[in-house]
Amino acid sequence: MLEKAKSVNQALDTAIPLREPLEIHKAMRYSLLDGGKRIHPIVCISACELVGGQESTAMPVVCAVEMLHVVSLMQDDLPCMDNDDIRRGKPSNHKAFGESVTILAVDALLALAFEHVATMSTVGVVPPMVTVHAIQELARSIGSQGLVAGQFLDLSSEGSPEIGLEGLESIHINKAGPLLEASAVIGAMLGGGSSEQMEILRKFGRCVGLLYQVVDDILDITKSTQELGKTAGKDLVADKVTYPKLVGIEKSREFAEKLNGDAWDMLSEFDQEKAASLLAMVNFATYRQN
Template identity: 55%
Template sequence: MAFSSAVCIYDNSLLLEKSIHRLSNQPRTPSGHIKFVPMKIQATDVATPSFKQSFQSQEVTEKSRKVPLPAFDFKEYMIAKANHVNKALDEAIPLQHPQKINEAMRYSLLAGGKRVRPILCIASCELVGGDEGLAMPAACALEMIHTMSLIHDDLPCMDNDDLRRGKPTSHRIFGEDIAVLAGDALLSLAFEHVARNTKNVSSGRVVQAIAELGSTVGAKGLVAGQIVDIESEGKGVSLSTLEYIHVHKTAKLLEAAAVCGGIMGGADAASVERLRKYARSIGLLFQVVDDILDVTKSSEELGKTAGKDLASDKATFPKLMGIDEAKKFAARLVDEANQGLAFFDHVKAAPLYHLANYIASRQN
């Protein structure tokens, strides 16, 4: 697909201007700071074309499923869980001294998003017999880590992006220095939040979950993927290298979500590894779909800069495979994810079956 950088810049600047205008109308604290509140998802939000389409099955996923999806209102499940997560995230970071850093943390953390990672954590916990309360601290921690990675990824020294979730990126609002510190603070808070707030789970399991989170972020996880991604810009990259990048940059955090949910819910080692296998498949699926959307959707539809990878000559799945083959690869990943759930109760696993389908058919 041909890509015009001029069109991208024009499209991006208009969206950025609209976003800054919306920010000027945000409520403020008595001291004059912007007060960021979590977005509450309503049923009416699902009626908008882009959001509604995200929950509709596409032909590729219909053909790829080898088992029928169990009857389940996935849309309502996602809305309810996302609102519970947003409430917990809001309570996790009050506006306190020093106010600037807490404001910056809240700005990115409460900016919206689908909350796929925390919901995956909760659904995995419920699948193995736990409940939402057991998983919520870890679920919030995962969203904090994810938000940190977005803040840092958008910095001028990394991807140099202006838009995230339809709003100006953190460094555009607060400056690079505060953005870096906000990301650092969110990462630190993630581990503290799990350690302090997890209740009715053995200390051994809490430590196990914290260790999983630590390995996910560090030199064996997100950092490893980011380094190889940076070093690969402008170079010929093999498909195996591209998979390595995105297994580490994208899939690792989804793996951690499923694994931590399983741990908190009391799963045995075999069940935890089955959840890991499922999550690795949907994590790679998430990136394949993301790459396809990057060259088929506009910045306004995506809520972030479209065509950025193509403009910076980064390797993507459509670039290496072509869009048609990338779609077939996505279908195979849905199959692999479903196979990972085969050992679990089909009805209890309904949210996870539907989540794989949702990721494959999302439109932004």
């Protein structure tokens, strides 16, 4: 995983050279190159390799999914959203650059993500129809039936405990699921996976997304701001519905364990050596401390 994260960081660094307008590119690089966990990239590369593909084929999409993920974090932190001053242990993007630059950097990252994916075919590495499908998948994952829906439901849920477990699961699946799902599916697509394999990886991505959010809920109330690198206890302050709030910490941990098991089961029919990297990622998502 560390090796993969390193090659992802190099590719991201190359994807955004520091050029004019300088302030915009500084803001893009500030949030993109600050040592995130690179979960989406690793899922994408690992899914590609799982079905027999090469890391290098997936790299443009790998950069794109991380750009889109970082966009969602930058927006999440805006004053009109979750209003957070800290991200990954340093001032959040709008605190460092101001809101207008952050919003423009978000636009630029979104545009670059799609441009980057298109390049796979304009340089002749990937058949154009595969690229078109990848773009469709990516666009859906961040749109009104994907991340936007998750973020909207999340904002609307503040102070609404009547949402219940089912409602919360729907929010959580939409918050992190769609982009992880897209990362896994497109990885498998680029690796030449069958439609059955792509469907398994779609479910796997959704499951890991939910798992990730459940663990996020737990960490928010059990860890300090310093340990998390972002403001702790935020869900309580915003009166958000979370798993620990609805069922307690112990049951939330059990649910995370169950999702961990589900994810392992989904990959049981693949070559376990090739699946090792995705399974390590599942365990990391479950047992991480920040």
